[in-house]
Amino acid sequence: MNLPLVLALLVAAYLLGSIPTALWVGRRFFGLDIREHGSGNAGATNTFRVLGKKPGSVVMAIDVLKGWAATMMASVMLSQGAIRPDQLLYFQLACGVLAVVGHIYPIFAQFRGGKGVATVLGMMLAIAPATVGGCILVFLLMLVLFRYVSLASMSAGVAFALLQLLPPFRPQNPLLLYFGFILAALLIYTHRANIGRLRAGNESRVPLFGRK
Structure with a gap:
């Protein structure tokens, strides 16, 4: 393992x-700190809520x-030969989780960020794109029906865990299956106020x- 590169x-x-x-979008184009409005989170959901669908879509x-x-x-x-092929999933999860942690606790914004839903989506899109495709459909359906981004996000997270139980979406490495259920539980926990x-x-x- 090439530890310095890793x-x-x-x-x-x-x-x-x-x-x-x-x-940055709120400050640059609207002259406001998104964390002082709406739910107080610096994420796509609050951007949709406060600034509207165009800025929200860009942020997401x-x-x-x-x-x-x-x-x-x-x-x-x-x-680069820094890790072995059998280690790829572990480091994909490690890099993705660190990005989510960065989104929630950003060093560039006094460690006050968002809830990480969109960043989690990107993370899982890189690992399990077919399963994420199903989750996106669930997200859009719930969003159109109820117009609650929080409800749509939680529904998509639960869908990711459940879809992996089905043969077409079942991962080869059971670690991803377990991670899916942990992820769903964390999404529900972080949305407890919602x-x-x-x-x-x-x-x-x-x-x-x-x-908007």
């Missing part, structure tokens, strides 16, 4: 995840790309067909 790319994965997309796309690019750093490790607002009936809907 460590450098692991740090790079965290730094890539730390890019505070929502914060970039945050997905962060997770995907960080996870692909494991492939760079493999191509769950409270959903139950109380005061969760904000996103303006899918509005002017």
Whole structure:
């Protein structure tokens, strides 16, 4: 193992995840700190809620790309002979998780970030694209039906775990199956405040067909 290269790319994965997309878009184009509005999170969901669908879509796309690019750093490790082929999944998960941690606790934004849903999506897109395709359909369906990004995100996370139980989506390495259920549980946990607002009936809907 080429330890210096592995460590450098692991740090790079965290730094890539730390890019505070929502914060920078809010400040650059709207002159506001997204963390002082809406739910207070610097993520795509709050950007949709506060700034509208166009800025929200841009933030989501970039945050997905962060997770995907960080996870692909494991492939760079493999191509450079820094890790063995049988270690690829482990380092894909490590790089992806570090990017998600960076998104939630960004060093470039006083460690106040978002919930990491879009970055998780990009991470899993790099590892299990077919399964993620099904999850995206679940996300879009729930979003169109109810217009709650939080509900759609949690539903997609649960769908990822459950889809992997089906033969067409079952991963070769059981680690990914276990990780899927852990991921679903973490998504529900990080959205516990949203769950409270959903139950109380005061969760904000996103303006899918509005002017924003």
